[in-house]
């Protein structure tokens with residue numbers, strides 16, 4: 113198969129700008145490798161609310177369901193954040209999309225680039241050589257449990273619920289990834305307080321025997337929040353539930369000093385969604401300064417997912433070439449920098 | 464009033480060793496300032512389980528209820544952590560004590576010591592001058608909501624519930640603290656996903672008018688986990704719910720590079736509990752290497768709470784004197800160091 117249907121959801125803030133560079137890259141890839149990518153665009157987030165009233169219009173969902181993979185920009189708009197009464201929010205679009213496509217595993221690789229190590233808020237000897245893969249459960253837990261606010265606003269609740277069968281697939285995935293790497297898996301939970309965490313721990317224990325070559329370690333989330341900064345090199349593969357994963361993976365993203373480089377993949381049984389982790393970054397919108405590399409490396413994860421290994425490797429090589437030659441945006445070099453589209457074109461040309 | 468009843472709960476791991484130094488300090492204080500402290504000891508945690516089967520024996524609770532303040536060591540034992548089926552756990556003792564005493568506000572001051580700044584995993588320019596006060600809600604939320612595990616272990620849930628009246632007292636407290644400081648309050652929540660977070664945001668908004676001189680800011684917990692490392696100086700006072708507070712305050716504790724120095728206070732309407740944040744640290748138990756300063760500075764917070772301001776100031780001055788003169792344990796100076804009890808005696812003698 114050399115023909116792929118790609119749903120493209122640029123979304124809010126700098127989403128459209130960085131996704132445009134990913135498309136440029138895919139055009140270069142299709143020329144170099146003779147694949148065909150067919151792009152269908154869809155609205156999502158604040159953009160979709162303002163045009164249709166719905167953060168995930170039915171049409172967008174259809175486009176995604178019919179696609180082989182989804183390229184995603186960003187979501188979120190500050191005008192909604194300070195209004196706790198808003199009934200419709202941009203984030204609902206992304207949450208619903210994750211659920212509808214069954215994207216149960218959010219995967220974030222974290223590496224340090226030696227040429228950028230000075231940008232980190234952490235000291236060089238702490239972070240040098242860090243290489244972590246985080247697996248966050250993405251379609252259950254407190255995000256998707258029942259929610260309730262009493263009509264007079266006197267109280268509210270959110271239910272964190274997990275079924276064993278929701279835990280198993282992502283834990284298997286994480287164990288298998290650990291087998292391909294340094295053979296260590298850390299489950300992050302709060303098993304000294306939460307029943308759901310104890311269920312995670314038990315489920316991991318039960319299947320650990322199938323992965324005897326992997327060392328399984330448990331860590332409380334509060335301790336993990338410290339250890340990630342004190343000694344990030346101790347981690348290989350991390351697996352955790354939805355809410356803890358949200359916090360821990362964002363915390364971990366500061367280690368390398370270059371959030372604008374970090375990609376993510378959200379994988380399900382039948383589809384995958386690929387998204388830079390930096391979010392909508394509204395302050396930078398329209399200025400041509402957004403770093404397109406996170407979106408471009410997310411595109412490389414999409415190529416992995418589509419099993420286009422040669423193309424994925426070529427793309428990563430091109431990105432490293434650009435970074436080594438300091439062909440980067442202003443977040444990485446405030447003295448000499450290039451625009452979003454210049455960096456995208458440089459990488460595309462190298463391919 | 465110059466006579467105080469102090470409940471002393473040394474607990475597990477290094478708890479007894481560091482609490483012993485706090486008692487030494489209080490003896491020095493009572494000599495210097497002519498106060499009388501009457502100590503009553505109680506069992507709690509793993510220690511209490513092994514002796515009574517109960518992590519919080521009724522007798523301990525009584526001692527605490529009759530006291531003016533509680534000095535607490537640490538809780539937790541690794542033998543319980545890898546056993547998700549254990550019905551009785553050390554942590555239950557602390558959680559029940561917090562609830563029974565109504566200790567709704569956990570307060571953690573975070574400062575960097577200039578003589579120790581090199582110990583931080585973060586770069587000096589990032590952290591220099593950091594001065595944060597964290598207020599964590601301590602007796603509600605997912606910690607105390609209903610919990611359930613289906614009997615075959617097929618699923619489990621934990622309910623995060625908040626009433627407006629549980630949120631108000633700690634938010635007022637945090638606003639008032641901000642008024643005494645740099646007049647900025649940050650609410651950390653996940654209002655783009657959780658109903659309880661939206662209730663927190665609304666409640667803060669509602670009373671903000673009473674504190675017009677304080678700037679109120681909202682931050683999502685995932686972003687906060689990044690911002691604490693990227694730019695900790697942006698924070699003055701932080702207020703947040705129980706679970707987020709557990710994670711965020713432990714994460715923040717790494718900033719100064721000396722977790723062994725950090726105290727905490729847990730305050731209620733009628734009692735206060737004072738505890739070092741480092742936990743039971745079982746690997747160090749009985750070796751005489753535990754840093755007593757966090758426990759001693761928690762004792763200073765107890766003196767604040769008892770409105771013994773002169774004594775509290777003298778105690779803090781003595782601690783700073785010890786640190787400046789490098790009279791510290793091995794975690795702070797691996798070349799020349801003193802034992803737990805030597806450091807405690809040095810500080811006591813100075814008083």
Ligand SMILES: CC(C)[C@H](C(=O)O)[C@@H](O)C(=O)O
Nearest residue numbers: 187188203206358655656685
């Ligand atoms: C936008 C928000 C709902 C989302 C989340 O919390 O999952 C984001 O923070 C993320 O991590 O993708």
Ligand SMILES: CC(C)[C@H](C(=O)O)[C@@H](O)C(=O)O
Nearest residue numbers: 304305334538539554557709
């Ligand atoms: C021991 C544990 C239950 C406790 C908590 O999570 O509250 C501890 O981590 C703390 O922060 O005091």
